[in-house]
Amino acid sequence: MYSLYLHIPFCRQACYYCDFHFSTTLKRKAEMVDALCRELILRREEAVGSELQTIYLGGGTPSLLSDEELLQLFNTIYQHYTVSPTAEITLEANPDDFFRDHTPTARLSFLQNLGINRLSIGVQSFFEEDLQLMHRIHTPAQVDELLPIALEKFPNTTIDLIYGIPTMSNVRWQENIRKALHFGVPHISAYALTVEEKTALHKFIAKGKIPPIDDCLAYEHFQILIHLLEAENFVQYEFSNFGKEGFFSKNNTAYWFGKSYMGIGPSAHSFNGKERSWNLANNIKYIHQIQQGVLPQEKEVLSLNNRYNELIITRIRTMVGIDLKEVKCIFGEDYQQYILAQAEKYLSEGLLEIKENHLKVTRQGKFLSDGIASDLFRVDDFI
Numbered sequence: 001m002y003s004l005y006l007h008i009p010f011c012r013q014a015c016y017y018c019d020f021h022f023s024t025t026l027k028r029k030a031e032m033v034d035a036l037c038r039e040l041i042l043r044r045e046e047a048v049g050s051e052l053q054t055i056y057l058g059g060g061t062p063s064l065l066s067d068e069e070l071l072q073l074f075n076t077i078y079q080h081y082t083v084s085p086t087a088e089i090t091l092e093a094n095p096d097d098f099f100r101d102h103t104p105t106a107r108l109s110f111l112q113n114l115g116i117n118r119l120s121i122g123v124q125s126f127f128e129e130d131l132q133l134m135h136r137i138h139t140p141a142q143v144d145e146l147l148p149i150a151l152e153k154f155p156n157t158t159i160d161l162i163y164g165i166p167t168m169s170n171v172r173w174q175e176n177i178r179k180a181l182h183f184g185v186p187h188i189s190a191y192a193l194t195v196e197e198k199t200a201l202h203k204f205i206a207k208g209k210i211p212p213i214d215d216c217l218a219y220e221h222f223q224i225l226i227h228l229l230e231a232e233n234f235v236q237y238e239f240s241n242f243g244k245e246g247f248f249s250k251n252n253t254a255y256w257f258g259k260s261y262m263g264i265g266p267s268a269h270s271f272n273g274k275e276r277s278w279n280l281a282n283n284i285k286y287i288h289q290i291q292q293g294v295l296p297q298e299k300e301v302l303s304l305n306n307r308y309n310e311l312i313i314t315r316i317r318t319m320v321g322i323d324l325k326e327v328k329c330i331f332g333e334d335y336q337q338y339i340l341a342q343a344e345k346y347l348s349e350g351l352l353e354i355k356e357n358h359l360k361v362t363r364q365g366k367f368l369s370d371g372i373a374s375d376l377f378r379v380d381d382f383i
C-alpha cells in the first residue's frame with residue numbers, strides 16, 4: 001500500500017457548489033473518529049509489508065477535528081501501520097478553524113508536532129464577494145492573517161482557488177492569483193467552478209438567483225492562471241495543479257500514476273492495482289457497521305478496459321502524459337494501436353502531441369483534456 005487517505009465527513013457549513021460527502025451535524029464526530037480508528041485496525045492486513053509514502057486527511061473538513069481526535073487517529077495509524085520517515089502527510093484545512101479554540105500559531109504548532117508536513121488550505125478566493133457567493137464560512141481577513149504564519153511553519157503549503165465564478169471579473173481573478181503569489185505559496189490547486197446536480201448552486205442558477213456558469217469566462221481565467229503562474233516559475237504538472245520545483249504533491253502524483261491507496265471513512269475509495277472498493281456514503285450506517293466489525297464497502301474487479309481507461313483519464317491531465325510503451329507493455333499492442341488511431345484527429349489538430357513516446361495534450365488542448373480522454377477510452381463491448 002502506497003497511500004493512506006482518511007475521509008473526515010463533516011463540515012461546519014455547506015458550500016453551495018459542493019457535492020462531496022459530508023454532514024454539517026457534528027454530534028457524531030467522536031463516534032466517527034472511533035469508527036475511523038476501528039476501520040484502520042480492521043484493514044491493517046492490507047498494508048502489511050508496505051511502508052506508507054503518503055497520508056492524506058481530506059473531506060469534508062479535517063481541520064475541524066479537535067487536537068485529541070487528531071491525536072487518536074495518528075496514534076492508531078502509527079501503532080498499526082509502517083509510515084516511511086519521508087512520508088508526505090497532508091491535512092486539508094479551512095482557514096476559520098485556526099481561529100476557534102487556539103491561536104493560529106498554537107494550532108499550527110500542534111499539527112507540526114503531530115508529524116503533519118503539508119497543509120492544503122481551502123482559500124478559494126481572497127475576496128468577500130466570491131466567498132459569499134460560494135457560501136464559504138471563512139473571511140478574507142482570516143486568510144490574510146493565517147497564510148504568512150502557516151507558510152513559516154509549513155513551507156510545503158498549498159492553497160485551493162476557484163475560477164470561473166460567474167460574477168468574478170478577469171481583473172479580480174488576476175488579483176486572486178497575485179495575492180497568492182504575494183504570500184509566496186509554492187503550490188496552487190485551481191479548479192473551475194462546476195455545477196453539480198443536487199447542490200444549492202444548481203438550484204440558485206435554475207431560479208436565476210446566481211448567473212449561470214460561462215465556459216468562455218472559465219477558459220479566460222484558465223489562460224490567465226497559466227500565464228501568471230508560468231511567469232513565476234510554477235510548473236503545471238497536472239491540469240489543476242501548479243507547483244514550484246520540489247513542491248509537487250506526492251499524494252496526487254501517486255494517484256495519477258496508479259499507485260495503490262487505501263481510503264478510510266464513509267465514501268472513501270481504495271485501489272490495489274486490480275480492484276477498486278468504496279465505502280458507504282452514509283455516516284450513521286458507516287459507524288453502525290464498523291461497530292459491528294463489518295466493512296461497509298463494495299468492490300469491483302477492474303476489467304482490462306477499465307484499467308486502461310483509468311490510465312488515460314489520470315495521465316492525460318499530467319505533464320508527463322501517456323507513456324505509449326507502458327500502454328503496450330501492460331495492455332498489449334492492440335491497445336497501443338487503438339490509442340494511436342483515436343489520437344490521430346487530435347494530433348493533426350495540434351491538440352495532442354507525441355514527445356519521446358509519450359502522448360500529451362498541447363497547450364491548446366489542455367482545456368479540452370477531459371473530452372479528448374473520453375475519445376481515447378475503450379468500452380467493454382470492444383473486446
Ligand code: SF4
Pocket residue numbers: 010011013014015018019020022059060061094122
Ligand atoms: S468545506 Fe469543502 S467539503 Fe465542506 S462543503 Fe465546503 S467545499 Fe465541500
